[in-house]
Amino acid sequence: MTPERRRQLAWASYDWGNSAFATTVVAGLFPIFFEQYWASNLDSASRTFWLGVASSVSSLAVVMLAPLLGSIADRGGLKKRFLAVFTALGVLSTAAFYWVGQGEWLIATVLFTLGSIGFQAGTSFYDSLIVNVASDAQMDRVSALGYALGYLGGGLLFTLNVLMVLHPDWFGLANAASATQVSFVLVAIWWALFSLPLFLKVPEQRTRGNGVLGDVAAGLAQLRDTVRALSKLRPVWMFLFAYWLYIDGVDTIVRMAVDYGLALGFPSSSLITALLMVQFIGFPAAIAFGWIAGRLGTKRALYLALSVYIGVTAWAYLLQTVMQFYLMAAAIGLVQGGVQALSRSYYARLIPPDKSGEFFGFYNMLGKFAAVLGPLAVGFTKLLTGDARLSILVLVVFFVVGMLLLSRVQEPPERGFT
Structure with missing residues (x-):
């Protein structure tokens, strides 16, 4: 294996590790245990x-x-250090779920918020490091590899966690509640362990800093300059608006699918099975979308995946049986990794590589701002109308408008390895 390939695998191993939080905590056990x-x-x-x-x-x-x-990370070569800080925040918050007692929903909510901050902010710096390990020609394949390993790694640990919850006696645990709490600790250990290859193997050039206050001042100045520059980088800001809209639907479905299934009266064991399907279908599907992008082009592959999401969201409004929920989960598993991986690699080709930390900050900012609106839209719609089906249907608009904006993004020129 070449040194370049080892660096790419070390980078992708972080996806293997932190995806356990996305699967076991965000999408799987936390919504059920919270309820x-x-x-x-x-x-x-x-x-x-x-x-x-x-x-x-x-x-x-x-x-x-x-x-x-x-912007501060770009100025001082601090992407890996910031990634370490937010990884620690996520890992420690997740492990702390073990000590939250029954009925302590406020403490659980605070820890979930902190863990999610660690996960989401860390992902921004992880994403930005892709320019350190892949050329433009490799972006789709390497990005897809990361998401594929994320689905596989997150799915493997989630499978173990599900078995623990369904059969706690197999593992010497008292009941499903104890098994769930132990599962959160395992997620924290898994996340920390598989983060190590990135910190050890992925290169990052350090530059002389100006002290904490100096770096912050320089970062603010660079951020101001980048905001001005964005107005002149039409393909970048057009893509960001498109991404902002369609990833809203993707993230909201990930976060609220289990809650939606519970609202329809489906048993939690069936919802967990559906999540497992998404993980293991998503592993080969994410790799396949790297190949599809090479054949059809990245934008056409994104159109394909988003079209499936439109159909699935409309279908969710009419959902009646657990079997239909399984089929919907399978359809999502086929395209979820493709949307995520190809969005990341397409954006990485649009931006200046020497400012990847700052530009991926904007990328994640808009993606997460969409996630501010999506769950609130679903939650408020259900709160006001009492209709869970209507709350999920509003997401179709974000997919459709996002696709229309994406069609107006100019294709980036190919660059060499940075």
């Missing part, structure tokens, strides 16, 4: 509302922090 254990004393609409608030507050924090921290 049935931590917030069992709240009514259904209130539980959905507070789940949406926690997701939105964490995303809003990233919206405010990511561009500035990205």
